[in-house]
Amino acid sequence: MSTTVNVFDPRIYAQGIPHETYRLLRDHDPVHWQEEHEVGDWPAGPGFWAVTRHADVVRVLRTPTEFSSWLGATQIRDPDPADLLFIRRMMLNLDPPDHGRLRRIVSGVFTPRRIERFTAGIATRARLLIDEIAERGECDLPVDVTDDYPIHNLADLLGIPLADRGQILEWTNRVIGYQDPDHATVARGPDGRPVNPRSPAMLTDMFAYAHALAARKRRDPADDLMTALATAEVDGQRLTDPELSMFFFLLVIAGNDTVRSALPGGLVALLDHPDQHRRLLDDPELLDTAVEEMLRWHTPVLSFRRTAVRDLVLAERPIAAGDKVVVFHGAANFDERRFPDPMRFDIARRPNDHVSFGDGPHVCLGARFARLQLRTFYRELLWRLPDVRLAGPPERLVSNFIGGIKHLPLSYTPAPRLGAE
Secondary structure, three states: OOOOOOOOOHHHHHHOOOHHHHHHHHHHOOEEEEOOOOEOOEOOOOOEEEEOOHHHHHHHHHOOOOEEOOOOOOOOOOOOHHHHHHHOOOHHHOOOOHHHHHHHHHHHHOOHHHHHOOHHHHHHHHHHHHHHHHOOOEEEHHHHHHOOHHHHHHHHHHOOOHHHOHHHHHHHHHHHOOOOOOOOOOOEOOOOOEOOOOOHHHOHHHHHHHHHHHHHHHHOOOOOHHHHHHHOOEOOEOOOHHHHHHHHHHHHHHHHHHHHHHHHHHHHHHHOOHHHHHHHHHOHHHHHHHHHHHHHHOOOEOEEEEEEOOOEEEOOEEEOOOOEEEEEHHHHOOOOOOOOOOOOOOOOOOOOOOOOOOOHHHOOOOHHHHHHHHHHHHHHHHHHOOOOEEOOOOEEOOOOOEOOEEEOEEEOOOOOOOOOO
16 A cells, blocks of 8 residues: 555644545555654654554454563654653553553552542532533633543542642643644753653653652542552552652543543534434433443544564564554544444444453553543533534644544533532
């Protein structure tokens, strides 16, 4: 297939998911060699295999013995070799059996029971945030509402003081938005090359905060996730300082930005299909399946990288040990081989085996918490503002990693405030 096919350039995704390109690859070159060209301040890379069919994406995600998270970490761009040892300490970048140890620690504290305790608080927050826009008749949803909602929910779960919560948005924009001109603040090393914002050298303020917060929780424990992480033990071992740093990074960045991206993206999907919008308003019992279809349609995490452990074959393509292999969730979620009539938005779709929360050993640990937030927010917004409609096109994040929406103008008939119950 022509090498002009491009699923790498982050600017492409500012226009939405490139469905035609993905379909072309799924049909004719499902494991496609993608050039990794220079973009803006960022130099060219060695290239990678782009995986677009659902079955192949699932295989890559489920078989760490073939496709490693640890060898080169999980972002498309290669990290600086000096950073790789540190980055590999994050659970996201580990393979079994090391991954299992950290997963057991977090699974033991990130329990359904702990998450459910926050249900009432999440509902109150959604109600009060909608109150802030209800009487106006118009809003910019991310700026006015959905940038704040997951941050405060996550901060409640972690036990981050109210006064410190604005820092989460700054950290998230710095790490997630580095490809976007609105968020990028490019730091350069002594050689003049840009420094990846995920480099430990660029995250010292976040890590210092994490350790200060953990020390505070050990002195004055509370019933929150940070206390549990700071004191948890598996086989008599606590998290090391680097492990704690990277856990905090993972929870604060991924735990916030996945929901932050999914909320407005799911709403765009619904409002672009007015028949399905009306169907949901008429039948609120469809909300759970509607949320799953919104997640399939608007994939919050666009891609993840693995590295081939050995020479192998995937979809008849020979892949060499050490090659980068990148799965594209948005392509897999529209694979005709898995989803009948995938371009039909159907809020009652069953089954709906989307991979928006990943698959395999690294399936998103916070998926339950994310779904709780999504259901609660949509329940509050959609039936309070039943005629909500798009007042302009969404402005999307320039990123080949996160399907973010920076601006989403909405209009609706003004509604009264409800206040906290």
